[in-house]
Amino acid sequence: MKVALVGIGKIALDQHVPAIAGSEDWDLACTVSRNGRVEGVQAFTDIHQMLAERPDVTVVSLALPPVPRFVAAQAALSAGRHVMLEKPPGATLAEVQSLQQIAKEAGLSLYTTWHSRMAQAVAPAKAWLADKVVTAARITWREDVRKWHPGQDWVFEPGGMGVFDPGINALSILTEILPGPVHLQSAELEFPSNRQTPIAARLTFSGNVLADFDWRQVGPQTWDIAVETTSGRLDLRMGGNVLEVDGKPVAGENTIMGEYPALYARMAELVRAGRSEVDLAPMIHVADAMTLGRRLTTDAFQF
Structure with missing residues (x-):
């Protein structure tokens, strides 16, 4: 499956990119970031442009900071793409619940990851x-x-x-x-x-x-x-x-390098099964x- 990685910062480069590269389930088709890039991968600076120009991308993985994440997730779901959210899944509980409803109505997978x-x-x-x-x-x-x-x-x-x-x-x-x-x-x-x-x-x-x-x-x-x-x-x-x-x-x-590969393996399972996995319990405590x-x-x- 083709995935777009949105937000190319430290966590994306250290964990997301190697996890995708090492998986047989995923192909990193493109990235979206104001400044960051992954060598050899098509780069966009605007998610709306990416969604319009890459209809072959079925999954969007969001590694943005929490505050701007809702707009990007909403855009991806509205464009018919499955969405994977870096932790915490959003800036507020209500916005994640809104995304959950959008995904449910569209028959799309939404995954709140907890690495x-x-x-x-x-x-x-x-x-x-x-x-x-x-x-x-x-x-x-x-x-x-x-x-x-x-x-x-x-x-x-x-x-x-x-x-x-x-x-x-x-x-x-x-x-x-x-x-x-x-x-x-x-x-x-x-x-x-x-x-x-x-x-x-x-x-x-x-x-x-x-x-x-x-x-x-x-x-x-x-x-x-x-x-x-x-x-x-x-x-x-x-x-x-x-x-x-x-x-x-x-x-x-004593290694953390298995965490993100396991997240992407789980996302592949959810997409293939047509299911979502949204757990807000840790965020409720915060x-x-x-x-x-x-x-x-x-x-x-x-x-």
Whole structure:
């Protein structure tokens, strides 16, 4: 199937392009970006022009920042193309629900991707927890925004999500592996004095579940989820790619390179089956944090 990749930034070049290139399901037919390009691939700067000139493209994969994504997704669906959304799937819950309705009425596939759910140890962790009684869980998700979003001021603008850009990855794993749902009870959000979105957050959920997100960690990065049960302790490390049970390695490998190939394989399945997959659970937790969160002001941040 021919796919157009829209938004050629770091994540597109590091993950989407290699995943498409390594798949027998996909052919990267063209790109759409104001500045980015992929060597040897037809490049457009306007999605409407691409849709008009490339009717052979059946799928559009959107790796744009969240705020401009709705317009592009709506245009693609209106032109009869299946759509794949990078996480988070949109800037608001309502706009994603609108896209879901458009796709349903048009008989098209819409896929809200959560790449961290495709980490190697997530499925084994979910299976291990399925029959367990969870007594507590703690997320520690700390990384360096300068490393992962160098100079990208949009992450600190309204709709950019701030520290929830990586934090939502942890929430996507949590909502996948826990045997029952949880809901947010309280939150503290740290906003740099010169920015519009938080750089750190501490969340408290029902079920004795805590989350600690911080975008200021230099050196080794931390992407861990610990779950206590009446039958032992589970630890997911390296963003869900390594599983330990009671301190012993059980499954996984310290690499993230299998996540995006798995997303594209799933999209191929959905298109062939004529189905959509829209899960907003991680995004609902972020929206709740923005609603319930107590705002704290911290030092100004500059890239």
